[in-house]
Amino acid sequence: MGPGQERLFELRRDWSSVVKLERQDLPTPTDSAQLLLADLDSVMKREMWSKFVATKTRRTLAVLVSWLGADAPLLESDIRTLVDNRPLQFSGRRVTQFLESRGLLIPDTEFRRDAQQKRLEAELAALPATIAWELSVWIKAVRGEGKWEHTGRTYRSIARYWHVLSPILEGWLANGIESLREITEDDIKRAIATRKGTPARSIHIVLRNVFRALRQ
DSSP: OOTTOOOSSOOOOOOTTGGGSOGGGSOOOOHHHHHHHHHHHHHHHHHTOOHHHHHHHHHHHHHHHHHHOSSSOEEHHHHHHHHHHOTTTOOOHHHHHHHHHTTOEEOOHHHHSOHHHHHHHHHHHTSOHHHHHHHHHHHHHHTTOSSSOOOOOOHHHHHHHHHHHHHHHHHHHHTTOOSGGGOOHHHHHHHHHTSOHHHHHHHHHHHHHHHHHHHO
C-alpha cells in the first residue's frame, strides 16, 4: 500500500515469521522511518528510560516501520498482534503512546472499549429486547447522551448502579414483565421495601434515576 493510500479493507497481519528475523534481515527503513526512530531515541534519552524498556520499545517500532513505513498512520491492532507473538522481546504500550502523540496511530476502538461498557452490553444482550432497549436509553442518558446533553457518568459508575438494579430486575422478569412501562409505583415501593437503611436508599436512588431518564 502506498503512503497515504486509503485502506480498502482490513486484514489481521501475521507477524509470526517476521518476529524470528534478526535485525540485519529486516527491510531497510525508509528515510521517514529512520527519522521517526531517531525521534524515539531522543525521547528515550530525554526521559531517561531504562535500558530494558528502551530496547524492547525501539525493537518494536523498528520492526513496524521497517515493514510498514512511517508515511501513514499505523494500526494499533498491528502493534498488539506483533507484541502478542513475542511478548518478552517486544513492548507495545510506549510505542502506541509515542505514535499517538505524533498523529501516527489508528486506534483500535474495539480494544479500547471500557471493560465495564463491555460487561453492561453483555448484560443488556441477555435481556428481553424491549427492556434491553429501554435500559440502553437509560445508559445513554446517564452517559450524557440523552435528550439534554450534560457531563455524563463513567461506565464504572453506571456499573455500580447496575449492581443495585440487577436483582430487582431479575424479580420483575420472573413475574413476567416485558417492558419497564409495566412497572407501577407499588412495584417500586415493594422493591425498596426489600432492604433497609442505606441499601434501601440505594435502590430508591437507582430506580428514580432509571425512570427519570426514561421519561426524557
